[in-house]
Amino acid sequence: MAQLIADRRDIDFVLHEQLNVEALSEHKRFNEFGKKTVDLIVSEARNLAIKEILPLQKPSDTGCEFNNGTVKVPEGFHRVMKAYNEGEWLAMTDDPEWGGQGMPKTVAMAANEYFYGACNSFMLYNLLTHGASKLVETFGTPEQKNLHLKNMLSGKWAGTMLLTESDAGSDLAGITTMAKDNGDGTYSLEGNKIFISGGEQDLTENIVHPVLARLEDSPAGIKGISLFLVTKYRLNPDGTPGEFNNVVCTGIEEKMGLHGSATCSLELGGKGQCIGTLLGEKNKGMAAMFLMMNEARQMVGLQGQANASAAYMYALDYARQRIQSKSLTAPAGTPPVAIINHPDVKRQLLMMKSWVEGMRSLVYYTGLCHDRLAIAADDSERQFYSTLLEVLTPIIKGYITDRAFDVCNHGVQIYGGYxxxxxxxxxxxxxxxxxxxxxxxxxGIQAMDLVGRKLGMHKGEPFIHFLGLIEKTITASREVKGLESLADSMQRFFTNYAEVAHEISARAASGKVMEVFAFSHPFLEVSGDLTVAWMLLWRASVAAPKLGKKKKDDAFYQGQIQTARFFINNILPVTEGRLNTIKQGDAVAAVMEDAQFGGK
Amino acid sequence: MAQLIADRRDIDFVLHEQLNVEALSEHKRFNEFGKKTVDLIVSEARNLAIKEILPLQKPSDTGCEFNNGTVKVPEGFHRVMKAYNEGEWLAMTDDPEWGGQGMPKTVAMAANEYFYGACNSFMLYNLLTHGASKLVETFGTPEQKNLHLKNMLSGKWAGTMLLTESDAGSDLAGITTMAKDNGDGTYSLEGNKIFISGGEQDLTENIVHPVLARLEDSPAGIKGISLFLVTKYRLNPDGTPGEFNNVVCTGIEEKMGLHGSATCSLELGGKGQCIGTLLGEKNKGMAAMFLMMNEARQMVGLQGQANASAAYMYALDYARQRIQSKSLTAPAGTPPVAIINHPDVKRQLLMMKSWVEGMRSLVYYTGLCHDRLAIAADDSERQFYSTLLEVLTPIIKGYITDRAFDVCNHGVQIYGGYxxxxxxxxxxxxxxxxxxxxxxxxxGIQAMDLVGRKLGMHKGEPFIHFLGLIEKTITASREVKGLESLADSMQRFFTNYAEVAHEISARAASGKVMEVFAFSHPFLEVSGDLTVAWMLLWRASVAAPKLGKKKKDDAFYQGQIQTARFFINNILPVTEGRLNTIKQGDAVAAVMEDAQFGGK
Structure with missing residues (x-):
């Protein structure tokens, strides 16, 4: 039977055969999470995803209802959220002190792939709640933690993130929401925020809003932004929700998709006092936000990957079912065959497969880096993983979500008119x-982050570590029978890439800012292709030695090698062309003048 | 002020400076269409498009209403259709004998770019009507022409195309709709058709359906398909619409977009007799359809190009209005600037511009080939243009619509969250x-058409002509001051491309069918990139000599050169990488086995 959302065999392959996740259980922190437990967790997540969350996807498309400040989420969300919370899935990886399960992030990625791939708009409420809880956990006073954390991590209360305003999006320096010190440890907030996912809903009994705002005596720009904690209902002395706190939802957006997630405009303190507390230090709001941003961005990468995986499963199944046209090599009059037999359909499925699986490995690997960071033996190991994660983040967010859209687009194409x-x-x-x-x-911001910050951070050391890991895989795979020529092709590409990365750093060092950023997105693309190729070659080097061992696994392992072969021989040459573009460096985008674009 | 839908200066450039459309007026057939008339036509089309058709676009998105067999098109469509018909825009290029204006197709492309770019779903009704009228004109008996043509070309009646059935999409061999000979020159049709654009609507007083169906004694497969003419209402002896002809609309599709166009399921003869006449010869329905298909496909290319142009105009204007972040090279604290000043936004605008303008030239050039064909002096010239059009068609349909989607996607990205x-x-x-x-x-079908039919047709002669035209432009541009190095880069790419085209032909000749079609779509992509590069270099070679002549034109002409430079130096190297992929020819998509895709 066709699999839904994600290919379980491939998930198990990544967890156990590629990343060897059970090795984590040798460490005290994760010693409950041996192979059996991990498999059980993934099975339970898969069950919940397929049986409960996936049926929400279609109805979620009709959207939320806004009525006089209230938001009704799609039918079914309440019931399934209850099941999700009963399974304690929100706090999979969190500290048991606050009700978490302390699970490795690697494993949580697999569970989450099923959840997000089943219904991304449903899961977005949880993503935001979890992100907000991390802010409270990291920057909160003991009192703030006690008041909020357990309620959030149990899913009783939700969380959001109030950053964007209509004139402050990519550039938060323009934030105008104000916070007035009430002199009693509280602040009164006033301002308007837009694009707030889950800013209002009827799913939870309270909503916790971390808010970026300015104190009256703060400097201009991003150095004058602080972070506040505001709840939809003020908290009674016993911590229960009380009076309405004048966080007013003024409307929800009509969007292209993700309709099940309410994207709200919120007015704070416009119709009465909106009271909050300071979270973390004054004027350090942006730093706090950035600290959490990496993890949020990694989760967006997962959202894309999970969506792409679901599209691949559907398209693959459709290509196996849909009968149309005879085989190209069969004589006229031969009956038509399933379209998976046509080479151009296979080509598209191979593109989907290579990205979905390469990106899956990358996302789970990110989880593993977090886990290794959590159990690091010393500062140097900690530094290694934390900075590696910083290098990977723009690739995970920026590259994966670009390619996920492409993968879904191929999915549409394989369905033909349907x-x-x-x-x-x-x-x-x-x-x-x-x-x-x-x-x-x-x-575009991710690409600038990669080129402008991550490439050169700590004198380029983390980036060199990243390249070192890839080279290690190439070297190892050259010793694997059958992969020699793939390893060689990959090595040639890698060397070329490393030169270009060096060249870009040199350009940046010589002050050619515009010229460098004219190629920031192409550089993100080639970096992502390199990373996916790395993951696929790594997979192939695990698979190749297992060929011929168990008959029932042979097609899967052959598929791993074919996928790496497709990506390295059919996709990387295109990437190499993009690399050449960057190398030649004719930065037209740096010099093109406004008037030359026409249109006036 | 910002331009809407399309850049008029650029349209004029293509018509007059690149394609020299007024030269057509030297020929008797087009002698009314001198420069002044052409400019007037484009101005009038632009007016109608901006003032009347464009305001339909947003309301069209709410879709059509289906109710008990009837379809109500979006509000406003009726009123604007009346204005469109009063202007006789449907029959711009048609024979005056049937009410046409006899205009060059090149000019009509410009008018249509405005119309389609304003509201594609509104125009789709007209596209289908026009296509159906061409079938009647080409294959109809004098009586069929007299009964239908003037009514169709005046817009009083609409037309459609009934091809697809649920199991016969890409492969029409599976068509099961039957036609029974009534012995009186009429046929009774029975069957179900899907995906019929405008299959039912309340816009016109009758609908003319060309229908692909099988006669009872016809052979199986595509050789047993005939074309019939069926009207929604049977025709009275005086030619006016009479009794209902049992073409029953059983529903309309819920789609991703193009909601203003009713995509209908039609049941023929299920609830009573549905009578039609044979159009053309028995069992020659597919040949008739294919003859018309090229032109329909060219119009789909125009649809994509026009849509992309509209997206570019919006994104360009937004990028000029939206203030966000300081210039990258300005010191901290400098006020934010319009995002068009940021290099990654410029890069995206350049991608949009180069594709929109290159594709515009290609679409209009297609019109010019039709015009040259219509006034050809001899058979050899006729053969030249008609086969050139056949080579260009899969590129126009397949490549332009792929890139148009990308262009619109960049448009979304430039708007950010909005x-x-x-x-x-x-x-x-x-x-x-x-x-x-x-x-x-x-x-995918277009790509197979290019590689499987067009590349090798007439022993490859038309394809060689196509390459010859490109080489001529390269050679000429090498003589233009300032373009020498662009011409050289283009020549290198061109030589490489020609080799690969040759190599593919050789592979096909040696029977490596699967291996060839594993690269059919990549070959379509590189062929399209080559064609766009050709058009942009041609533009630059027209623009460069005019620099410094008129101050007010300088930015436009510089823009032409910069765009060619961007495409040749920043995009073609990527294409070259794709070319290398094809050249190396590791056809994984030919050998990948079903089970290796996983998912079971």
């Missing part, structure tokens, strides 16, 4: 997927 | 645009 029809699932996946390229920093 | 919000126009353009890659033959 792909455009809402009765079939792929159109919604494409529409839902589009937002991931935009929120948590557009992919 | 791009995902339906209040802004770019989301709808992206959703509308998606269907063009699917209908009139998916782009």
């Amino acid at each position: 792909g455009f029809i809402e009765e079939f699932p792929v159109s919604q996946l494409l529409r839902d997927c589009r937002i991931f390229m935009l929120y948590e920093g557009t992919n | 791009g995902f919000i339906e209040e802004f126009p770019v989301s709808q353009l992206l959703r509308d645009c998606r269907i063009f890659m699917l209908y009139e033959g998916t782009n």
Whole structure:
């Protein structure tokens, strides 16, 4: 039977055969999470995802209802959220002190792939709640933690993130929401925020809003922004929700997709006092936000990857079912075959497979880096993983979400005319997927982050570590029978890439700012292709030695090698062309003048 | 002020400076269409498009209403259709004998770019009517022509195309709709058709359906398909619409976009007799359809190009208005600037511009080939243009619609978070645009047409002519001051491309069918990139000598050179990488086995 959302065999392969996740259980912190437990967790997540969350996807597309300040989420969300919370899935990786399960992030990624791939708009409420809880955990006073954390991590209360204003999006320096010190440890907030996912809803009994705002005596720009904690209902002395706190939802957006998630405009303190407390230090709001941003961006990468995986499963199954045209090599009059037999359909499925699986490995690997960081033996190991994560983050967010949209687009194409029809699932996946390229920093911002900050951070050391890991895989795979020539091709590409990365650093060092950023997004693309190729070659080097051992596994392992071969021989040459573009460096985008674009 | 839909200066440039359309007026057939007349036509089309058709675009997104067999098109469509018909825009290029204006197709392309770019779903009704009228004109008996043509070309009646059935899409061999000979020159049709654009509507007083169906004694497969003419209402002896003809609309599709166009399921003869006449010869329905298909596919290319142009105009204007972040090279604390000043935004605008303008030239050039064909002096010239058009068709349909979707996607990205919000126009353009890659033959089918038929047709002569035209432009541009190095880069790419085209032909000749088609779509992509580069270099070679002549034109002409430079130096190297992939020819998609894809 066809699999839904994600290929379980492949998930198990990544967890156990590629990343060896059970090795984590040798460490005290994760010693409950041996192979059996991990498999059980993934099975339970898969069950919940397929049986409960996936049926929400289609109805979620009709959207939320806004009525006089209230928001009704799609039918079914309440019931399934209850099941999700009963399973304690929100706090999989969190500290048991606050009700968490202390699970490795690597494993949580697998569970989350099923959840997000089933219904991204449903899960977005949870993503935001979890992110907000991390802010409270990291920057909160003991009192703030006691008041909020357990309620949030149990899913009783939700969380959001109030950053964007209509004139402050990519550049938060323009934030105008004000916070007035009440002199009693509280602040009165006033301002308008937009694009607030889950800013209002009828799912939880309270909502916790971390808010970026300015104190009256703060300097201009991003150095004058502080972080506040505001709840929809003020808290009674016993911590229960009390009086309405004048966080007023003034409307929800009509969007291209992800309709199940209410994207709210919120007015704070316009109709009465809106009271909050300071979270962390005054004027350090942006730093706090950035600290959490990396993890949020990694989760957006997962959202894209999960969406792409769901599209691949649907398209693959459709290509196996849909009968159309005889085989190209069969004589005229031969009966038509399933379209998976046609080379151009296979080519598209191979593109989907290579990205979905390469990106899966990358996302789970990110989880593993977090886990290794959590159990690091010393500062140097901690530094290694934390900075590696910083290098990977723009690739995970920016590259994965770009490619996830492409993968969903191929999914639509494989369905033919039916792909455009809402009765079939792929159109919604494409529409839902589009937002991931935009929120948590557009992919243009991600590209600038990679080139402008991550490439040169700590004198380039983390980036060199990143390259070192890739080279290690290439070297190892050259010793694997059957992979020699793939390893060689990959090595040639890698060397070329490393030169270009060096060249860009040199350009940046010589002050050619515009010229460097004219190629920031192409550089993100080639970096992502390199990372996916790395993951696929790594997979192939695990798979190749197992060929011929168990008959039932042979097709899967052959598939791993073919996928790496496709990506390295059919995709990387295109990437190499993009690399050449960057190398030649004719930065037209740096010099093109406004008037030359026409249109006036 | 910002321009809407398309850049008039650029349209004029293509018509007059690049293609020299007024030269056509030297020929008797087009002697009324001198420069002044052409400019007037474009101005009038632009007026109608901006003032009347464009305001339909947003309301069209709410879709058509289906109720008990009837379809109500969006409000406003009726009124604007009346204005469109009063202007006789449907029959711009048609024979005056049937009410046409006899205009050059090149000029009509410009008018149509405005119309389609304003509201593609509104125009789709007209596209289908025009296409159906061409079938009647080409294959109809004098009586069929007298009964239908003037009514269709005046817009009084509409036309459609009844091809697809649920199991016969890309492969029409599976068509099961039957036609029974009534012995009186009429036929009774029975069957079900799907995906019929405008299959039912309340816009016109009758609808003319060309229908692909089988006669009872016909052979199986595509050789047993005939074409019939069926009207929604049977015709009275005086030619006026009479009794209902039992073409029953059983529903309309819920789609991703293009909601203003009713996509109907039609049941013929299920609830009573549905009578039609044979159009053309028995069992020659597919040949007739294919003859018309090229032109329909060219119009789909125009649909994509027009949509992309509209997205570019919006994104360009937004990038000039939206203030966000200081210039990258300005000191901290400097006020934010319009985002068009940021290099990554410029890069995206350059991608949009180069594709929109290159594709505009290509679409109009197609019109010019039709015009040259119509006034050809001899058979050899006729053969030249008609086969050139055949070579260009899969590129225009397959490549342009792929890139149009990308262009609209960049449009969404430039709007940032607002791009995902339906209040802004770019989301709808992206959703509308998606269907063009699917209908009139998916782009996979177009790629197979290019590689499997067009590349080798007439012993490769038309393809060699196509290459010859490009080489001529390269040679000429090498003589233009300032373009020498662009011409050289283009020449290198061109030589490489020609080798690969030759190599593919050789592979095909040696029977490596699967291996060839594993690269059919990549070959379509590189062929399209080559064609766009050709058009942009041609533009630059027209623009460069005019620099410094008139101050007010300088930015425009500089823009032409910069755009060619961007495409040749920043995009073609990537294409070269794709070319290398094809050249190396590791056809993984030919050998990948079903089970290796996983998912079971």
